Amino acid sequence: MRPFIRPRPVENPALRLVLLHHAGSSAMVYYPLVRLLPADWDVLLLDLPGRGSRHGEQPDREMTRVVDRVLADVTPQADGRYALFGHSMGAIVASEVARRLAGQGRPPVWVGVSGRCAPASPVDHPARLVTLDDESLLTTLVGLGGLPALIGEVPELREQFLRIVRPDLEAVASYRPRVDRSPLPCPITVFGGIDDPFAPLGSLPAWQEETVAPLRQCLFPGGHFYFADDALPEFARQLRAELHAELGTQAARAAG
Secondary structure (H helix, E strand, C coil), X not given: CCCEECCCCCCCCCEEEEEECCCCCCHHHHHHHHCCCCCCEEEEEECXXXXXXXXXXXXXXXXXXXXXXXXXXXXXXXXXXXXXXXXXXXXXXXXXXXXXXXHCCCXXXXXXXXXXXXXXXXXXXXHHHXXXXXXXXXXHHHHCCCCCHHHHCCHHHHHHHHHHHHHHHHXXXXXXXXXXXXXXXXCEEEXXXXXXCCCCHHHHHHHHHHECCCCEEEEECCCCCCCXXXXXXXXXXXXXXXXXXXXXXXXXXXXX
């Protein structure tokens, strides 16, 4: 099974960008974003097991296994200039995979993390969500704005969603960052909604501990899914700006 959707393969890209989805989602959540990104970027949308082309695979229930699997998927793509971006669960995966690749001497040029408290911040909501019954879990997740209400009304959609979201949430709840981890040698930009209950504004500056570079923040109106629907173009603009700034810095450094 192929782990990636590659909407528009680019040979000799200016940048390869790997996008990592949130719990209960799939690579398709980023499909509308691709058309808003530069044509010379090779954009890879990764599916975790249990969805998309990997629907026949069992989702992992431990974050260490999720990271191991994504590392194996991303490593062949980690040549040239590449970057990682992840939202919520995907933010954890992006930062941990980046750290593992950096340890191999192949760091990304940039990591974007979204909708997630920093690893050093105490987080209780994943464990709390895991304990909810199906109805309460669906009500809570629909209330965040990232799911259509219809998902709870169509039995087939409901069962399919619960089959992947529960293991994903268990994996997030199992996450225990290593206390001896080294900060990333590349910049991190943290993205967030100003009203996100799962990633309060006060928790975001702690991402500075995860990088040797100055932390950058991009904040938007809205909650956990601040980039949904009409807000997507502005999110894409900020994403492009952050990466262009970093690519420009690297070019200037090389010229100097």
